[in-house]
Amino acid sequence: MKNKFIHDMLVLDNKNLNTNYFLLTLQPPVEMPIVKAGQFAQVEIKDAKNTFLRRPLSVHDVNYKENTIKLLVQIVGEGTQKLSEIKKGESLNMIYPLGNSFSFPDSDNVLLVGGGCGIAPLLYLARIFSEKGIKVTTLVGGATNADILETDEYLKFGDVLITTMDASIGEKGLVTQHSIFKEDNFRFSKIYTCGPQPMMKALAIIAKEKGIPCEVSLENMMACGIGACLCCVVDTIDGNKCTCTEGPVFDYKELKGWN
Amino acid sequence: MKNKFIHDMLVLDNKNLNTNYFLLTLQPPVEMPIVKAGQFAQVEIKDAKNTFLRRPLSVHDVNYKENTIKLLVQIVGEGTQKLSEIKKGESLNMIYPLGNSFSFPDSDNVLLVGGGCGIAPLLYLARIFSEKGIKVTTLVGGATNADILETDEYLKFGDVLITTMDASIGEKGLVTQHSIFKEDNFRFSKIYTCGPQPMMKALAIIAKEKGIPCEVSLENMMACGIGACLCCVVDTIDGNKCTCTEGPVFDYKELKGWN
Amino acid sequence: MPNLSVRIGNLVLKNPVMTASGTFGYGEEFDDFFDISTLGGIIVKGTTGSKREGNPYPRMAETPSGMLNAVGLQNKGVDNFISDIYPRIKDTDTHIIVNVSGSTIDEYLMVASKLNELEKIPAIELNISCPNVKEGGMAFGTSCPSAIAVTEAIRKVYHKTLIVKLSPNVTNIAEMAKAVEGAGADSVSLINTLLGMAIDAERQKPVLSTITGGLSGPAVKPIALRMVWQVAKAVKIPVIGLGGIMNAADAIEFMLAGATAVQIGTANFIDPAVCPKIIDGIQDYLIRHRNTDVNEIIGKI
């Protein structure tokens, strides 16, 4: 059975969230394959002089009924800039679904923590968990309120907590400085996180202290995205593993230098 | 005094003439510099993966009153393809006006001969000649009627003669097989031509036979377009000359292997 | 339909399109995208005497029309290949060729003699050109005497088709090709990657953990094409051309320059289904140019 597909996706919508972020709604030419939370796509960037390789982007959300998939993207360089210019009705070539996925928790009160566009894979995760009756709380952090995106969506599946560096919205500081971590009785039984490495590492330390599991989603640079080039490796207790096939989601305990 | 400019031209119009040809109307951000017939522009091709260099394109027409310049372009590869997708309101960076120009004739009945998009520089030439009271006849040739463009425009400045290989419009055959060349009394005192080299060479032979001057506009491949790289040379009786600065217009008698 | 089959040593390829070592895994990674048995051959990942972890991350940098890699021959070693991987892939209906790497002649010898015993491995590609390992690798491929030494040694223990993969990081590649031809190679493949480097100006640090890495992709195509042309004129054994091939036109350019077959590397990352498109494109080209056999265009310029 085929697991990975190359599809020319139809762009149903390209919504500008603000100057730095946009949201693509895409439709495959055939029925959507099964996609798991935490998986990603390798997206072709056409017409860009200096962008040679595809760009890995997490699956932000999936709607099987409407046969659509969403990507939430932050503009950081030429590739994402070009992607932000794509128009409704155009097509976007992508390879998907790639990578492993977040795993289900053993107990039912979990915390999802996203920094910047690291929240991208967490919406679909929140959806899937809440469908299974798992209680989800999402904590999102950013420099300022422009980095706090789509909170309405996350609210559908549970509480949303916010931190910003400038206190323009939510509590002031880093996500790891949020008051929930200072509560005597830490409410959550597992942490799922995606975002900047320093943030994820800090969360791993908290998880360790609290003695709870924590899954992190890495954003290593990739060439192929399908396990062929061995460029995307991360150093684990079992040696180098491919972020694109054995990740992007890892138990932080597997990762060398993370605990 | 500055002669050459780099301008971000505003695209006022991009008119699809047919599947292979389009016409760009461009406006500089300042007053148009003086442009002579036969000169060309080096046009930047943005957002094209495999197009690295600028593309040379002849000035098709100039309107100082409206402060516009036109380019007539045939789609042959990636660069011209990308250019054909440019939209009204976008900007196009170009360096212009470049090269020498067609010279005025000694007497007043001249024949302009264009093959395919070789007609591009001839419209502006026809306009300038007719403004000076020089009688102009334009002969255009192509494979089929889809290659015969803008005849209305040329008609404003004199007669228009046509040949096509399939006789879909005008006389059947190559431009050089047109009946005017068979007339006992050849009417024209000078030939100006632009188009495929074999066509221009055949016209040069005719001019030689008839003992009249003939100016040809070469389309050598160019890197810089401004005389810096020496890539665009043509072999002349005075040694290698740059097509971009000492051309693109040459008296055929100057060119080695042309007579 | 024009004939697409070509011959490399004792190997008859069903078509001239193979995949380049290190860019196509063990083939399995591409099963979802196309039927890999339609390939002329698959050259699997560089295999060494024992397991190697390769270089630390970051191992990759994107460059204009290309990429740098510094994977450094990460692989599980020849014994693991034989016990775990070989059984899985051996019955693929195309030639599976193993890229053999090492730090010492002894290591090369050990790997090659073990592979010599595998019934379904009809050829090896001797990688004397890997720029991403501290010892051996490219060092063998940048001096004639050492290229000769390793090729001669391997020739003694390896009895099937022996392809030697040349490094482009040399002054005179034709000389290198002649040297390994003389030492018993049945074919040469070129080019491996060009040694390059990327710097992150803002962080003021090299991008790769190893500072330098190997450049591949369309950026190197003009250099690869020139080298293939020079080598094809210099040797009598068949030449396998690679370096920046992205489409059928590129592949045909290499064949016109003298390559009997081609390998597709980095292009697999951009489009994992590019190989069958290239095979089809070659066929279309031959039909358009009224050739009945792909061998007619080899070295035609």
Added chain:
Amino acid sequence: MPNLSVRIGNLVLKNPVMTASGTFGYGEEFDDFFDISTLGGIIVKGTTGSKREGNPYPRMAETPSGMLNAVGLQNKGVDNFISDIYPRIKDTDTHIIVNVSGSTIDEYLMVASKLNELEKIPAIELNISCPNVKEGGMAFGTSCPSAIAVTEAIRKVYHKTLIVKLSPNVTNIAEMAKAVEGAGADSVSLINTLLGMAIDAERQKPVLSTITGGLSGPAVKPIALRMVWQVAKAVKIPVIGLGGIMNAADAIEFMLAGATAVQIGTANFIDPAVCPKIIDGIQDYLIRHRNTDVNEIIGKI
């Protein structure tokens, strides 16, 4: 404002940005686009003993992120340079450096000794790396003994700043650099073009009249950067880095790799006003990184 001035031999450049030989004519071609006296230096077209017509058209092929050229040192010869061109350009308020080429040591010597007499030419760049001429040219730059021979000979007759331009078409460029340093060069510049080739698959012919040509542009940047880094570590004389620089970030990468100055080549064709943008960009970078002197970033990685 941070200090931008750098030193190459006896030359003090007002900033590290020069233009590369063969890509900037004699400077005059760019007068319409910016004030060329703002440049750190201008390296004019390769100049030979007598007039050369160069190679036949076609001399150029576009390649992925680059181009091949086979101009072949077309120029009017040193005497014409002295009588016609020098008087026109000598009072430009920047350093005018002549790129000296030849087929024989005698020709190099003749050109260099004549240029030695020109008051306003403070330096020459010895081109022992032109891949586009049948005799001499790159041949001098691909073997240590001949590079030493020509450099030593020139050093005897040329008493101002002597820059030797190295060929990248070698196995070990650091060795070449050390050889010419030992022979008396005040500085080395690198890289010249990489030997490449383009084929027109439809016409089944090489694109260039000379079959092979020199590759330049961003495609070669990773290779150039690596070579500059290797050479800067190997020699004590200042290194001038070039090869694919398109913008300030690229220029800074070369300086971080160890280049004291840079040259801008092919980029001038894409944007004839790119040089002042690069100078400004370097200044902005230094301010952003709180450097007061551009010399602080040289070799910083």
